[in-house]
Amino acid sequence: MNVGTLDRIIRIVLGLALMALAYTGVIGNWGYIGIIPFITGLIKWCPLYTLIGIQTCPLHSTVKRD
Numbered sequence: 001m002n003v004g005t006l007d008r009i010i011r012i013v014l015g016l017a018l019m020a021l022a023y024t025g026v027i028g029n030w031g032y033i034g035i036i037p038f039i040t041g042l043i044k045w046c047p048l049y050t051l052i053g054i055q056t057c058p059l060h061s062t063v064k065r066d
Helices: 005-023 029-043 047-052 058-062
Strands: none
Touching: 005 029
16 A cells, blocks of 8 residues: 555545546546546555655555564
8 A cells, every 4th residue: 555545535536526527528538547546546556656656655654664
């Protein structure tokens, strides 16, 4: 997990909004790209964050490893 709670909420809401706007024809089919932030919000993991070393999940970063 590398996506925190606030980040998850934003991703899910933004993803749903983009997909709804595309479905209703307000924006073009490109709006279906909202599936990406929606899914990454649901699974709490973003592959791009892994590649660039970003982590918004505070629990994961505070765990001590022996």
